Amino acid sequence: MNKKLWTPDAKRIAEAPITAFMQAVEREHGVAFNGEYRQLHRWSVEQPAAFWQAVWDFAGVEASSRGDAVLENPDALPGARWFPGAELNFAANLLRYRGEQTALVSLLENGERRTWSRDALYREVARVAAGLRDAGVQPGDRVAGFLPNIAETVVAMLATASLGAVWSSCSPDFGINGVLDRFGQIEPRVLFAADAYYYNGKTCDCLERVQAVCREVPSIETVVIVPLVGDRDISRAHPDAIDFAAFGDAQASDIDFASLPFDHPLYIMYSSGTTGVPKCIVHGAGGTLLQHLKEHRLQVGLGEGDVFFYYTTCGWMMWNWLVSGLACGATLLLYDGSPFARDGHLLLDAIDREGINVFGTSAKYIAALEKAGHRPRESHRLDSLRSVLSTGSPLSHESFDYVYREFRQELCLSSISGGTDILSCFVGGCPILPVYSGEIQAAGLGMAVEVWDDSGRPVVGEKGELVCTRPFPSCPLGFWNDDDGSRFHDAYFATWPGVWAHGDYAEVFAHGGFVIHGRSDAVLNPGGVRIGTAEIYRQVERIDEVLESVVIGQDWQDDVRVVLFVVLREGVVLDEALVDRIRRTIRENTTPRHVPARVLQVADIPRTISGKIVELAVRNVVHGRPVKNTDALANPEALSLFANRPELQD
Numbered sequence: 001m002n003k004k005l006w007t008p009d010a011k012r013i014a015e016a017p018i019t020a021f022m023q024a025v026e027r028e029h030g031v032a033f034n035g036e037y038r039q040l041h042r043w044s045v046e047q048p049a050a051f052w053q054a055v056w057d058f059a060g061v062e063a064s065s066r067g068d069a070v071l072e073n074p075d076a077l078p079g080a081r082w083f084p085g086a087e088l089n090f091a092a093n094l095l096r097y098r099g100e101q102t103a104l105v106s107l108l109e110n111g112e113r114r115t116w117s118r119d120a121l122y123r124e125v126a127r128v129a130a131g132l133r134d135a136g137v138q139p140g141d142r143v144a145g146f147l148p149n150i151a152e153t154v155v156a157m158l159a160t161a162s163l164g165a166v167w168s169s170c171s172p173d174f175g176i177n178g179v180l181d182r183f184g185q186i187e188p189r190v191l192f193a194a195d196a197y198y199y200n201g202k203t204c205d206c207l208e209r210v211q212a213v214c215r216e217v218p219s220i221e222t223v224v225i226v227p228l229v230g231d232r233d234i235s236r237a238h239p240d241a242i243d244f245a246a247f248g249d250a251q252a253s254d255i256d257f258a259s260l261p262f263d264h265p266l267y268i269m270y271s272s273g274t275t276g277v278p279k280c281i282v283h284g285a286g287g288t289l290l291q292h293l294k295e296h297r298l299q300v301g302l303g304e305g306d307v308f309f310y311y312t313t314c315g316w317m318m319w320n321w322l323v324s325g326l327a328c329g330a331t332l333l334l335y336d337g338s339p340f341a342r343d344g345h346l347l348l349d350a351i352d353r354e355g356i357n358v359f360g361t362s363a364k365y366i367a368a369l370e371k372a373g374h375r376p377r378e379s380h381r382l383d384s385l386r387s388v389l390s391t392g393s394p395l396s397h398e399s400f401d402y403v404y405r406e407f408r409q410e411l412c413l414s415s416i417s418g419g420t421d422i423l424s425c426f427v428g429g430c431p432i433l434p435v436y437s438g439e440i441q442a443a444g445l446g447m448a449v450e451v452w453d454d455s456g457r458p459v460v461g462e463k464g465e466l467v468c469t470r471p472f473p474s475c476p477l478g479f480w481n482d483d484d485g486s487r488f489h490d491a492y493f494a495t496w497p498g499v500w501a502h503g504d505y506a507e508v509f510a511h512g513g514f515v516i517h518g519r520s521d522a523v524l525n526p527g528g529v530r531i532g533t534a535e536i537y538r539q540v541e542r543i544d545e546v547l548e549s550v551v552i553g554q555d556w557q558d559d560v561r562v563v564l565f566v567v568l569r570e571g572v573v574l575d576e577a578l579v580d581r582i583r584r585t586i587r588e589n590t591t592p593r594h595v596p597a598r599v600l601q602v603a604d605i606p607r608t609i610s611g612k613i614v615e616l617a618v619r620n621v622v623h624g625r626p627v628k629n630t631d632a633l634a635n636p637e638a639l640s641l642f643a644n645r646p647e648l649q650d
């Protein structure tokens, strides 16, 4: 049993929205959960129609019609239809809180800070929606954003959604081919972009790439530029480019929200694209809204007036997830720039200055803060902080310990996991459950998550595939340009028809907690023993000299051998003593099978633009195989560090 690090006290449990939700369901349905999350979870997957209707009612979804049925075709995954008679608008739900309270704080790494009240946000969306309407945008048309994480991006997305059009975004650090691989497939009519953005002390121009996108994507008819840096000629992007501030109708004070079926498309998201052209994943408005409301209200405990932050770019699904926080009446803190700006103090300062209640980040950020020696509880007050959320990769035990030791004891640290494919989480947090070191607290309500062995049997306390066995509202509508649904089927349902196989190698414990041991396709297989890559990272992270690592299985003499690459602190050289220490740490805490046959130093590790290390690309390079799509990488040049390594030839 992993160490218990936090237990919610009676006050916290009483005040959590999930407690009120549980009581409302008990009253309405004559059931008794005895305050137990697991009982509520069981009911939520056994009674999906009653559960999702209860979420709708509890969260107060705004709709012109809810229809009579909640779930049609209830056993079909994919194919179940949620709220088939409902009509709603996603943006109307995110803009339903009005008044002078702050809706958005937009912060840049140079310290520039702007705020929008709820009413000001509404007016801005009205103005931009009028511009889109004048540009001829209709329900179902695509509008693309090549934008930093700033308030204008939220405005453009909401204006798009208000018309029932489809929003799709890339962050401005994407290279031209990466943008074309994405927007080229979905044929947007309108492109929003920034002139430039700031990252790590540098000003990075966008206009040249915007010009190339406009040239190569002939569907783009209207180009709107946010002059974020403001010192350049926006006509470089397109001769008819419009300044964001001049776009639309400044007199528009009302939004005519298009009321559309529950399943109308809202977002197109992209798979990472590391194995070929990215898949365009289409998500529906109602499913996204309901799932995010459930996760924010019940699994995080977000409420009106809370200050909600997630470190993300607009090229990662956590941006879409963050923005839905408006539907709970939260104030969103948007940040664009390096998370380590001002020696790592900028975001920590923001916790105190903005009064952040929910701070979302990645496992990598937490590990890096620890490696850099930050002790936030000594340098900052942090008294507003109620929850810390982490995703992107498994959060190690050491990082759990670090957050409780060096941030605050009185917080719920929730590692959450799902992904772009479902725009939400399969497993994640719960404010009324304890936190155990290294564990994700629980399966999400309404998500029939299990871990299956190779023969498709559910297992507990053993590693296997993370699956979801029943329909859920945030199941994507499908892939763009996949009329017969075959690519969609192959991506998730090929192993077990009717069951979503997520591609995570995971474990569930008897008390309901989960561990993700890595991606299934990156599992190491020395001597036929399956090892998740996170099992190795967890040990390597303990070594102070190691900043980052990537582990792969190299085909070797009819078997597989484990090869570990490490990035070391500046000035440290990998000598025999350090290799021994790394191996010993791994052996003492795992099994001899986990111990790498080779440990090699590299200067950098390739990762996607949203920061995930790409184990498969490294494995391909080591085996002399081509890497299909280097445009998906933030630092493709790092791949060459793994090619033709003499140490791997014998």
Ligand SMILES: CC(=O)CC(=O)O
Binding pocket: 317, 318, 391, 392, 393, 416, 417, 418, 419, 420, 424, 425
């Ligand atoms: C929720 C997530 O799973 C986000 C991610 O890691 O992509």
